Amino acid sequence: MGGQWSNISNFLLYLEVSLPLLGIGIAAFMAITPYKEFQLIGDGDEINDPRKFASAQAAAYTLGGKVLGLSLVLASAVFHSVNIIDLTIWGCIGIGAQVILFYLYELVTPFKVTNEIPKGNVSVGILSAFLSISIGFLLASLISY
Template structure:
């Protein structure tokens, strides 16, 4: 029974570090966009204006992809870390590189990503989400190497 409590306490410790890392990553992403993601999402409930709905959908895809990409790479950091410091270090490294990948995506695209998403270009939101998930998968593999 004591072994179970040790496992539960270890689970809670890693969860207590991982969830804040995920939110720090999402905050870092919010600093890279000139618009307020959550304000756009709140306006998406106004179904009388299809522009608000489309912008909210594009933003939701974009944010959801960023969160999934971060969660994937953080899950690898959790799995491969030897202690909480190791998890924190790799978590912060992964956040930095996920943000760098997003910034490179914005720079290399022939369209203005941060202008298209708030306009309601859902396809750009989905593409941005896909880039975030793909880079998260690659970085997760790199952590295990």
């Protein structure tokens, strides 16, 4: 039974570090977009306004993809870290890489993602979500290498 308490304390310690890292990653993404994701999503219940409804969907897709992509990176960092400091370092590297790659995506597309989401371009939101998830998988595997 004594070994279980050690596992539980490690679980709680890693949870205590990884959840704030996820929050920092989400906050970083929300800080670099000119629109307010939660406001767009919250305003999406107005079904009489198709633009608000579409904007909410687009924002939910893109933010959800970013959360999932960040979670993949952090899960790999947790799995492969040798201690909490290692987790923190690799988590921060993963968050930074995700943000940099978002800027690269914004740069190479023929449209501006940050302009299309508030306009309700759901297709851009879905593409952004899949890209964030794909980048998350790629970065997660790089952490394990």
